[in-house]
Amino acid sequence: MRHLKAAALALAATVACATAAGPAFARPAAPEPDPPSALVSDFAEQVVGQADNDGKPFAIVDKLAAEVFVYDPDGELRASAPALLGLARGDESVPGIGDRPLKAITPEERTTPAGRFEARYGPDADGHDVFWVDYQDAISMHAVIKGEPGERRFQRLSSPTIDDNRITFGCINVPGDFYRKVVRPTFKGAGGVVYILPEETPLATVFPEFSIDTAPRLAEAPRLGGGTPGGN
Numbered sequence: 001m002r003h004l005k006a007a008a009l010a011l012a013a014t015v016a017c018a019t020a021a022g023p024a025f026a027r028p029a030a031p032e033p034d035p036p037s038a039l040v041s042d043f044a045e046q047v048v049g050q051a052d053n054d055g056k057p058f059a060i061v062d063k064l065a066a067e068v069f070v071y072d073p074d075g076e077l078r079a080s081a082p083a084l085l086g087l088a089r090g091d092e093s094v095p096g097i098g099d100r101p102l103k104a105i106t107p108e109e110r111t112t113p114a115g116r117f118e119a120r121y122g123p124d125a126d127g128h129d130v131f132w133v134d135y136q137d138a139i140s141m142h143a144v145i146k147g148e149p150g151e152r153r154f155q156r157l158s159s160p161t162i163d164d165n166r167i168t169f170g171c172i173n174v175p176g177d178f179y180r181k182v183v184r185p186t187f188k189g190a191g192g193v194v195y196i197l198p199e200e201t202p203l204a205t206v207f208p209e210f211s212i213d214t215a216p217r218l219a220e221a222p223r224l225g226g227g228t229p230g231g232n
Helices: 003-013 038-049 153-158 176-187 215-220
Strands: 058-062 067-071 077-082 115-123 129-134 139-143 166-168 172-174 192-197
Touching: 038 058, 038 067, 038 192, 067 176, 077 176, 115 176, 129 176, 139 176, 153 172, 166 172, 172 176
Parallel strands: 058 192, 139 172
Antiparallel strands: 058 067, 067 077, 115 129, 115 192, 129 139
């Protein structure tokens, strides 16, 4: 099994996560979501309009805004939350990175890839239940972890700026309450689709089936800062 999956995500799996009772997309209690940008709203409408989510719940990860939006199968916004993302800018994963140990992953290789991912829960190398976004490249979405001393992950996640939200090896870290009340009960069971919007590659290149004008948004979007190398 992949060393990265075993080492990086065992910590995430230690966070207590109660499975919601009832159907996989029964609506859980959740905080009032922040309104998505026009681009995210337009993207969500096209997902449902084209039935690209196959009738499943879905999430949109906006890397430029460092936010995650979770939707019901019919496109109704369920909740949103800030996120910590890969330390390095970029929209692709290094080939074979999911099979490498953490210590072999250089800072410039720690990206959160863009694209459409069939996501579902499954075991890691230690048998922990993990929400895999991209199993092959060991990218998951999980509750924020403490990480290495000095990373200040919890402070980064709650700070008012997005300049410090780049710290992970590529996984998507979200607030623990959001993970427990929204992510897990929404996607546990049949899974869903996670769309990660690009930060450098044109949206039309990553999602050619969608027609969305992103030029003004990309030109005005803030540049996300880096940070010190951190855990997954």
